[in-house]
Amino acid sequence: MSQVLPILSAAKLFELCKIDSKFSELRTIAGFDTNIFNVLISEPLQQYAELVQLAPASEAHHHSGPGGLLKHTLDVTTLALKKRKGYQLPLGGSLTDIGKQRLLWTYAVFVGCLLHDIGKLSANTRLVAIHKSGKELPWTPSSGPLTNLVDKDGAKIPLEGYRIEFRKTPYRYHEHLALIHWGVLPKSGRTWLIEASHIMAELTAWLWGDKFESGTIGQIIEYADRESTAKNLQVPPDHRFSNVIPAIDRYLKLLRQWIQDGAIRINTNGGMGWVDEHGHLYLVCRSLAEKLIQECNSLGLKNLPQDPVRVYDILQEHGYALSTDDGKAIWTISIETGTYHHQFTCLKFESRRLIPSSRELKPLDGVIKFVAPGEQASAKIIPESAAQANEQPLQNVTTGGENEDIEQTPEPEMGVEAAAITSENSSEKIDNNISESEISEVHDEVIQETAEPLDTVSNNQEDVGPVKTSVSIIKNLEYEAPETAQKFLSWLQRGLLEKTILINNPDAEVHIVEDGIFLLAPAIFKTFLRLHGVPEEKHKNLSKRFANLRKHIRCNDLNIHPYWVSSSNRAAKINGWLLPFNVIYENDYPIPKPNKFIKKKLGGDDG
Structure with a gap:
């Protein structure tokens, strides 16, 4: 584009774009004191306006007219802060924490909106400054606003205006540049956020483009971004800077x-x-x-x-x-x-x-x-004798898989891999015939046979495996999609209620225990992926997404709970996730009896 555009002040830009320069609606929604709002929100918005000028949000898509980027950013901010009011953050936090952190979470959402597209001005939508002499000067937001562009000696550069140039860059490349422009925020705002690592983890993940790790902040802003985009595309387009056919x-x-x-x-x-x-x-x-x-x-x-x-x-x-x-x-x-x-x-x-x-x-x-989620396949019903296997001892319990696959992913805000739980120094004493290495092994393949045979499922029963299903449940499952974890939960709930997923059985990957529903991990995640034609090695992606749902019970800041499965004189340690009963069995639905062979502690003491 060759058209030279004038460099405008924030006040003039707000006037041209029909934006309330006092941000009255945002003030009401955000809930900050007037002075704090001015410093943390109003001033950054004014600085942002002078940085983006009349740049569009896209070349030939949404908000592609003059001032499109500024309009879109304000629209997303308003929608997101409205959406944020419907959340009590942090999820699962105490009332005290929710009250103390209310404004901080709100501010993080604002920052995520403000910076989510600013990287475009360093990527595919470039403002080319034009000197009074007619010479073109390279510019990015890191250079400072065009209204006050200075040279290396600090002298103000006389500018005629700027033009907009569209460049080809990798898809979503601009997201990786967002944090470069952290300086748009006041020092007090940056310091406030940095002190809250769990919030910053979500915010930086969102700005980087990692929807998986961006948690609730990402969900809120993604919703607002989608709504703003869709709303703009439903009306006739503004005059576009580009003549590219959309x-x-x-x-x-x-x-x-x-x-x-x-x-x-x-x-x-x-x-x-x-x-x-x-x-x-x-x-x-x-x-x-x-x-x-x-x-x-x-x-x-x-x-x-x-x-x-x-x-x-x-x-x-x-x-x-x-x-x-x-x-x-x-x-x-x-x-x-x-x-x-x-x-x-x-x-x-x-x-x-x-x-x-x-x-x-x-x-x-x-x-x-x-076909609704969780209903993608017809499934054969497990014989009643198998479904009632909770009355029978377990001889060969599946214990979850290889050692390296142990699933102990911390919640997103922790940002570190938890160590595998072991019990090499356990003071629990078991039959002398079991070696110490067998006791400490997290993923024993089986519980060794006792001197006397254990009763198991009838020998003539069909070998059904942990899950009975005739076809893949969801075709073209996108394991990286955020909703995959919810699909897994829906599949699990339906399978347990319809008895197409075994419980309390030697082959089962789901067991009822005193404290909730125990999911052998990573076995249950691998089974879900395998049934849907996705490589089992992607189970870590799924388990992390499942952790983001926050439906499970934590164990000392870890997702994994260690349990012991035992018979009269043999025992093995197993690991898995624990769900509250009401996640699966809602509305007073009868809960199956706990598996008496799986306990939190060995011996008679479960305390």
Whole structure:
């Protein structure tokens, strides 16, 4: 872009962008005293405005007009602080901690909003300063605001204005630059945050682009960012700085052409699309995204997203791909006809928006059903004799896996790996026939046989394994997606309630104990991933995401609880996660009897 833009003060920028320069709404929402608000929030916003000037938030996507970045940042900040009021932070904290830390958490959310896109000015959206002489000068926010740009001797540089230049950088590269601009905040604000390591851990993870480690702060700001983006894309675009055709326009043109030409087969076995009786068109998400990416690349449009997930986002943000009840783009559907039965993960569209008004897509001659999370597979019911195995002693209990796989991930704010729990110096005395190494081994493969045979499940019973299921539960499970942990929990709850996941059985990976529901780790995470076609070695990713849900009971700042499983004269140590009963068995649902062979302590003393 060659247009030279004037360098404006914060007051003038707020006036042009129709932003309340007193931030009255933010003052009310944030809850700070007037003087503190001025120092911690108002002044940084004014400095931010003078840094970003009239820069857009994107080249040809949301908030792509003059002042788009400033408008978007203020919008995200307002939405996020409203959302934050619905949280008691830290999650699971005492009322005293929640009260003491209320304003600090609020400030962290504000900072996460303020800095979340500022890295764009050092990455793909550059302001090029123009000297009075006409010479162009390189500039980034680290150089200081254009309103007061100085040379190496401290003399103010006379500027004519600036122009905006778009550059190609790796996707989300700007997020890695956010913390470079930490100096936008006052020293008092930076010091306040740095003293709270658990809050800073979430904040810095969010600014770096690590949605997994960003915790509640990340969830709040991501929601606000998504809402602001979607809201802006629903209205006619402002005058854009760039004449680049937006990705959504290219995608829709291709999509409509393919449907018209029959390049996308609809309502046929092996096809990509399915139409229900309400006029909704379901397109297999991964196939559609890859087809769009491949076609755009073949046309030489390689500046468009190469990540299928980003394609989903664009189609959803513009309101074409309809959202599920929980705001996701992906729908899991079941297709049933007289000759075939399939299950797909799809994007859902209103077909009328993709075809000419004179044409109508006929619905499938069959049934299309939405499959809710946790319902992705039909499962065979475990025989009642197996489900009642809590009355039987355990001879060969699965103990969780290899030593190196022990799952003792601390909660996100701890930021360190917990050491494996061992008991080499345990004072507990067991049968002399068991060596000390056997006692201290965290993951013994089995409890050794006793002198007298133990009763177990009937020999003629089907070898069902820890989980009974006929097919994978969720196709194309994205193990890195934040919602994967919730899917795991839904799968676990449904499996336990429907008795398709064994409990209190020699092969079981779930046991009922006096204190709650004991999950052998990492075995249960590996089983979930294996059933969904994901490599088992990704279990650490899943367990960390599960820790972020904060549904489990902690053990001395660790996620892992050590338990002992024993028979008359043999014992082994096992490790796992402990869930409160109400996480699985809600609304007075009857809780199975505890497994009498698994105890917190060896011997008769459980205290």
